[in-house]
Amino acid sequence: MPTTALSAADLLARIHTLADPERAVAVARFFQTGPGQYGEGDRFLGLTMPQQRALAREFKALPLPEVEQLVRSPWHDCRSVGLIIWTLQFPKADPAGQQALYERYLHLRRFVNSWDLVDVTCPHIVGAYLLRKDRSPLYELAVEDHLWSQRMSIVSTLAFIRQGQFADTLALAELLLPHRHDLIHKAVGWLLREVGKRNEEALEEFLHDHRAHMPRTTLRYAIEKLSPAQRQFYLQK
Template identity: 50%
Template sequence: MLAIQKDILKKRKPARAKTLQRFFKTGPGDYAEGDIFLGLTVPESRLIAKKYKDLPLKEVSVLVKSPHHEERLIGLLILVSQFSKSSEEVQEKIYKFYLKHTKYINNWDLVDSSAEYIVGAFLYNRDRKILQKLAKSKSLWERRIAMLSTFHFIKKGELKDTFKIAEILMKDRHDLIHKASGWMLREAGKRVSEKDLRQFLDRYAAQMPRTMLRYAIERLPKEDRLRYLSLKSN
């Protein structure tokens, strides 16, 4: 057992773990079926990640592949920290490692705390076609990675990829994708251009899943929200 794993186990809270397993839908047939929690708080996980921020990639791999949710989260937080301070060569190594381990990045909080900071950041000045491939993946989590990665671009004032991925995911059947897409569309309008968001909504509101639409229009005036919702045919 790694030293970091011993530190993680010292913080385990069985009662809280049970609550987390219900909250993160780990039961039979749920989106995170079989995920195991130890009960750490997010601040505790972040403190441990900070303490071990220089952990070698080989040991980070042990964490990312762990059956314990918090160990995977801490491994990803370490990767995010290392990516932000590394050379382009090391960043590419971390990016490739991340994409090779997507099957372990298998809950919404794991995606949301890492995708934009690694995948989005790496692709910012590079070809982004991989995002369209991820958006068409059979994996729920790869599809969410595609959407959340565009948050980095939004923060840089670029919306093209956010709208493109949202269009690809328009017919997705999973609520977690509807929420992620709507969230990114809302951020696009709030942070960069409400006009561009409205143009997207004018074209696609009637086709969008209701949850996606509701998230996307959350910051618009009430009369506009009602108008877009009235366009829904189902």
């Protein structure tokens, strides 16, 4: 059957045939889905990431409304496949199509509700769309009372870092430093590390200005690629 004839129902059926209940239990535990945890109530079918990516490639021609059915699914694996499809579609879309994907992604961001979904997709959609546009939407995300929007704001800047643009990463990192959640501490540290891999001077300037009030996790992530002597210096300070 040609890919263009396939539907969301076909893809959902395929995903469910690959379900692995035993693995799903372990994955749910890894993503902390228990009461009071960040992934509380999320549900998994147990597909591996290679399986999800293979399905996304096979169904990459699904139209936006069909993919949206996946993104709205109560199953984490289905949301992941749908969002990966959008990352494959985005670079091949015309400007109007890219705008539609970007706007739909942000409209549905309540379903992009785990660090893996954010990290795998937002640089390729939100970051890619804003690369040559006003970056103010990221600052709006950063101040939302929503953990995943806040993580999305900083992780989206990976697209800018890859183009040698660091200003928004550093500004958003400074804005998010007081955040209380470890998943934001890790994201900020990761993106600072990515800046440092390309411009160590920019990272060290940020550390000089902010290390006194950086969460320990953020600091450790940020300095991971520095020399042992540099790491020791910042950890001691």
